[in-house]
Amino acid sequence: MTLEGKYGVPTVAVHTDKFDRVVRSVAAVSGMPGLRQVFVPQPIMGKTARELRAYVDGVDPITGRPVMQEIVEGLTRPFAADEESPARFDRSTPRLVAPDTPERLERLFLDSHWTDGLPIVLPTEARVAAMLRGTGRKADEVVGRLRSTHFREHWEYTVEKVAVNAVMAGARPEYFPVILALAATGVTARSSSSSAMATMAVVNGPVRREIGMNAGTGAMGPYAHANATIGRAYGLLSQNLQGGSVPGLSYMGNQGNSYAYNSVTFAENEERSPWEPFHVQHGLAAGDSAVSVFSGCRSTAFTLGLRERQWRAHVGNLLRGMEPSIPPTLLLDPIAARQFVDRGGFVKKDALLDWIHDAARMPAREYWDYQLVQNYIYPRATFGEEPWASRLRAAPDALIHMFRREDIHAVVVGGETNGYWRIMGCTYQKTVSVDAWR
Amino acid sequence: MSETIEVLNPMGFPPAVAGKALAPRLPTLDGRTVYLVDCRFDDSDIFLEQMRAWLAEHLPGARAVVKRISSVYLNDDPATWEEIRTKGHAAVMGVGH
Numbered sequence: 001m002t003l004e005g006k007y008g009v010p011t012v013a014v015h016t017d018k019f020d021r022v023v024r025s026v027a028a029v030s031g032m033p034g035l036r037q038v039f040v041p042q043p044i045m046g047k048t049a050r051e052l053r054a055y056v057d058g059v060d061p062i063t064g065r066p067v068m069q070e071i072v073e074g075l076t077r078p079f080a081a082d083e084e085s086p087a088r089f090d091r092s093t094p095r096l097v098a099p100d101t102p103e104r105l106e107r108l109f110l111d112s113h114w115t116d117g118l119p120i121v122l123p124t125e126a127r128v129a130a131m132l133r134g135t136g137r138k139a140d141e142v143v144g145r146l147r148s149t150h151f152r153e154h155w156e157y158t159v160e161k162v163a164v165n166a167v168m169a170g171a172r173p174e175y176f177p178v179i180l181a182l183a184a185t186g187v188t189a190r191s192s193s194s195s196a197m198a199t200m201a202v203v204n205g206p207v208r209r210e211i212g213m214n215a216g217t218g219a220m221g222p223y224a225h226a227n228a229t230i231g232r233a234y235g236l237l238s239q240n241l242q243g244g245s246v247p248g249l250s251y252m253g254n255q256g257n258s259y260a261y262n263s264v265t266f267a268e269n270e271e272r273s274p275w276e277p278f279h280v281q282h283g284l285a286a287g288d289s290a291v292s293v294f295s296g297c298r299s300t301a302f303t304l305g306l307r308e309r310q311w312r313a314h315v316g317n318l319l320r321g322m323e324p325s326i327p328p329t330l331l332l333d334p335i336a337a338r339q340f341v342d343r344g345g346f347v348k349k350d351a352l353l354d355w356i357h358d359a360a361r362m363p364a365r366e367y368w369d370y371q372l373v374q375n376y377i378y379p380r381a382t383f384g385e386e387p388w389a390s391r392l393r394a395a396p397d398a399l400i401h402m403f404r405r406e407d408i409h410a411v412v413v414g415g416e417t418n419g420y421w422r423i424m425g426c427t428y429q430k431t432v433s434v435d436a437w438r
Numbered sequence: 439m440s441e442t443i444e445v446l447n448p449m450g451f452p453p454a455v456a457g458k459a460l461a462p463r464l465p466t467l468d469g470r471t472v473y474l475v476d477c478r479f480d481d482s483d484i485f486l487e488q489m490r491a492w493l494a495e496h497l498p499g500a501r502a503v504v505k506r507i508s509s510v511y512l513n514d515d516p517a518t519w520e521e522i523r524t525k526g527h528a529a530v531m532g533v534g535h
Contacts, residue, residue: 008461009523010460019534049487052485071489096447097445099443
């Protein structure tokens, strides 16, 4: 679209057939509904040159017409009048839904893809007004913008719109500042990535206790109303305020991700942690309340404690089991956190993260052959971006770092019923003040 | 029969869409340079090489150039777009998923 619109170069875009609805939708909302697009079968990945030549010689699975004929015509056939885009069209959203019975409205919300498939609390005026009393901010104040992917347009939303989704999730007004802070991150919990991403939200500071968040036993499970409904609200507000999350149209996660039901939302167990809280590491004071969001959340590794003799090897094995294009965040029960202090001498969290960075290595030939490394890291390495450019120069058998040091994190969570801990493959995005949304 | 109630719409506010002009099409590809732009997604480079071979066989008057974008597809690549505008006449982008 950039080549067409900004540089004036006639262009045809080729996609695989699974993406026909989404790419036509993106072209339309970008003001280019007549963009020439051609489709080939899915997948491209892993096919031989001969198999891909058959795609080129074959037909577009959407139209049934020869692929190359469509491409040549796409570059040479003048646009018909009905292919030219409209000058402008209105896309406003009404404040209210047409009145109906509760049963029919619940069905409408479900059929409109406004829910996560579970029953919701209908957002009546009274319930939304009660939610709005959880913040001092004005209802019509703009909170931020969201989109489901890099290529889509941003949608905007107000405090009232966030409140509507918070009501639907079953949240209480006292949780609302945390939910507003999540909305203000601008990080969607409903990415449309075909990799089936989810998001993780970690709450720090006094607000954890004020609203009854769980940082202990069962903190990452369905055992606290605040954790459950704040996380659910984050998902609902993401899908609705960004303009939808509909499979095949605006959601392409191939397997889906059950973490997305409540976005792995929990409080850090600051009281039992041997280290400073996560939000303090990111510039806030211990007395501040904040929420931090991480994206990805597809790959995990898990073990129990740290054995006296082989713990270094065991942790290294866990790290090498992770997808190397996605950095690790350690989710440590306080027992495991203290074992890292006792076994490794990691009195400071930074010392632990330094050691994790050093332990996470693999042979260069294996690292550079991972598909996601090829897709997302190799191009940056070839154009000189460090530290990957240096790693690209390593001998094939050299053990190279899998991750950048600054991308590795640790959070303490759990109730010390045992020393189990896990690694979440995810990318830290940002930390946002909750107090600013009280 | 339940009474009717009124509830709020949960959707956000989309931006207004303004139509953008598409580039004029070429009368022919003969004597023109067509950039086949590799978005570096999965094995799209292998696919585009097959497309380049097809064009050499079937449209020998057209010159096809396979060009990889400078970084990952998430980043804008003005240097490559400028090269295509100045040295080429048309482009095929592939393969977006």
